[in-house]
Amino acid sequence: MGTSSPEALLICEHCDTVYRRRPLARGEVATCARCGAELERHHAMSTNAMLALILTSMIVFVQANMWPIVTLGLSGQHSSTTLWGVIIAMWQEQAKVVSVLVAATLFFFPLMKMLLLGWLLWFGKAGRRAPGFVPLMVALHRLGPWTMSEVFVLGALVAIVKAHTYFDVTADPGIYAYAALTLLITIFAGVDLRQLWDDLPERTA
Amino acid sequence: MSALPRAVDLGLIACTTCGLVCRNVPGHPQLDGDGIDDAMACPRCGSTLRRRKPDSYARTWALLIAAFLMYIPANVLPIMRTASLNDIDDNTIISGVVELWVKGSPDLAVIVFTASIVVPMLKFLALGTLLVTARRGSSWALVQRARLYRLVELIGYWSMLDVFVVALLTALVRFSVLSLVEPLPGVIFFGLTVVLTMLASMSFDPRLIWDGKDTDD
Ligand SMILES: [Zn+2]
Numbered sequence: 001m002g003t004s005s006p007e008a009l010l011i012c013e014h015c016d017t018v019y020r021r022r023p024l025a026r027g028e029v030a031t032c033a034r035c036g037a038e039l040e041r042h043h044a045m046s047t048n049a050m051l052a053l054i055l056t057s058m059i060v061f062v063q064a065n066m067w068p069i070v071t072l073g074l075s076g077q078h079s080s081t082t083l084w085g086v087i088i089a090m091w092q093e094q095a096k097v098v099s100v101l102v103a104a105t106l107f108f109f110p111l112m113k114m115l116l117l118g119w120l121l122w123f124g125k126a127g128r129r130a131p132g133f134v135p136l137m138v139a140l141h142r143l144g145p146w147t148m149s150e151v152f153v154l155g156a157l158v159a160i161v162k163a164h165t166y167f168d169v170t171a172d173p174g175i176y177a178y179a180a181l182t183l184l185i186t187i188f189a190g191v192d193l194r195q196l197w198d199d200l201p202e203r204t205a
Numbered sequence: 206m207s208a209l210p211r212a213v214d215l216g217l218i219a220c221t222t223c224g225l226v227c228r229n230v231p232g233h234p235q236l237d238g239d240g241i242d243d244a245m246a247c248p249r250c251g252s253t254l255r256r257r258k259p260d261s262y263a264r265t266w267a268l269l270i271a272a273f274l275m276y277i278p279a280n281v282l283p284i285m286r287t288a289s290l291n292d293i294d295d296n297t298i299i300s301g302v303v304e305l306w307v308k309g310s311p312d313l314a315v316i317v318f319t320a321s322i323v324v325p326m327l328k329f330l331a332l333g334t335l336l337v338t339a340r341r342g343s344s345w346a347l348v349q350r351a352r353l354y355r356l357v358e359l360i361g362y363w364s365m366l367d368v369f370v371v372a373l374l375t376a377l378v379r380f381s382v383l384s385l386v387e388p389l390p391g392v393i394f395f396g397l398t399v400v401l402t403m404l405a406s407m408s409f410d411p412r413l414i415w416d417g418k419d420t421d422d
């Protein structure tokens with residue numbers, strides 16, 4: 001392989017097969033011929049579109065955390081909770097491990113992900129590497145599977161059905177905001193952020 | 206035997222963090238997940254470059270066994286107490302599924318059963334199988350095993366479902382006068398099971414599936 005530079009190569013992370021990089025067509029996904037894993041995908045979304053999407057996600061995220069998720073009613077009494085209500089309740093009920101898990105996977109990690117993306121793309125829009133680009137890109141990679149908003153939406157649905165046998169249950173704006181957030185996250189999940197490494201080469205300036 | 210070249214044979218290493226393809230520093234020892242550290246840093250992101258994830262077999266086994274040990278109390282112990290004026294009811298994962306089924310939501314019962322029982326069991330069996338077959342350098346069902354690993358990675362975190370359900374119900378019902386929902390230790394063990402199985406599948410290196418007998422020790 002003496003002729004090609006390493007940048008022109010692509011290695012499948014799932015089986016170690018080496019490929020020569022080729023330009024992808026719009027929306028095309030390159031898969032590994034040996035193991036079938038995804039190698040690289042072309043994303044048509046512009047940086048501006050992604051920034052707009054992140055801003056939307058942040059607004060929705062604030063809504064999702066501000067508004068109650070579900071309200072219970074029983075003989076005239078009402079009780080509702082927000083995400084932080086859940087986190088605090090678990091902490092006080094001697095389930096601190098669960099409280100930390102919920103806070104991390106539903107609040108801190110998603111928040112960090114959005115802030116990191118926003119920061120990196122804001123500078124990326126101008127073709128520049130954001131301050132702290134390298135450690136922040138590594139942090140973004142490490143956050144990987146630890147955001148679980150979509151699981152929470154399903155969990156809220158199950159909780160509503162369970163509580164429904166004893167109470168009047170109303171779904172509140174918070175859960176709709178969460179559902180919207182899940183949709184936005186799904187769009188993001190299709191974007192390969194590693195491309196930023198190639199799109200924004202290091203500059204000595 | 207295949208026309209597809211592998212990085213390990215060409216002296217190349219891909220950075221697992223940023224994807225940069227690096228030429229191996231000559232004279233470095235071959236690494237096959239046996240923990241010999243070659244401590245070369247990726248020139249682009251600074252992460253340590255390794256041919257295979259370090260101690261993949263030992264770490265994955267340890268995490269998987271730990272997860273399984275947590276999974277037993279997670280199923281045996283109740284995860285949630287519901288109390289009203291005239292009765293106290295301790296729910297386990299299975300009794301929660303049965304209750305959903307009986308009370309007329311079989312579809313949700315199936316979803317919870319899948320997330321809480323099927324997915325963790327699949328992870329134990331799948332990762333166990335992958336560890337054993339990769340260690341033996343088996344060439345059995347390579348593509349299917351690779352696909353199985355990707356499935357485990359993709360669906361793993363959905364097991365957190367029941368943990369979120371208990372947390373939400375607790376927060377909702379705790380202030381009402383007539384009834385009470387409390388988390389019980391089972392839910393903590395279950396949360397730990399999910400985290401440990403996720404860590405286990407992350408520490409398994411799928412490239413070991415393809416390494417075969419010759420590169421294994
Ligand atoms: Zn592959």
Ligand SMILES: [Zn+2]
Nearest residue numbers: 220223247250
């Ligand atoms: Zn790197």
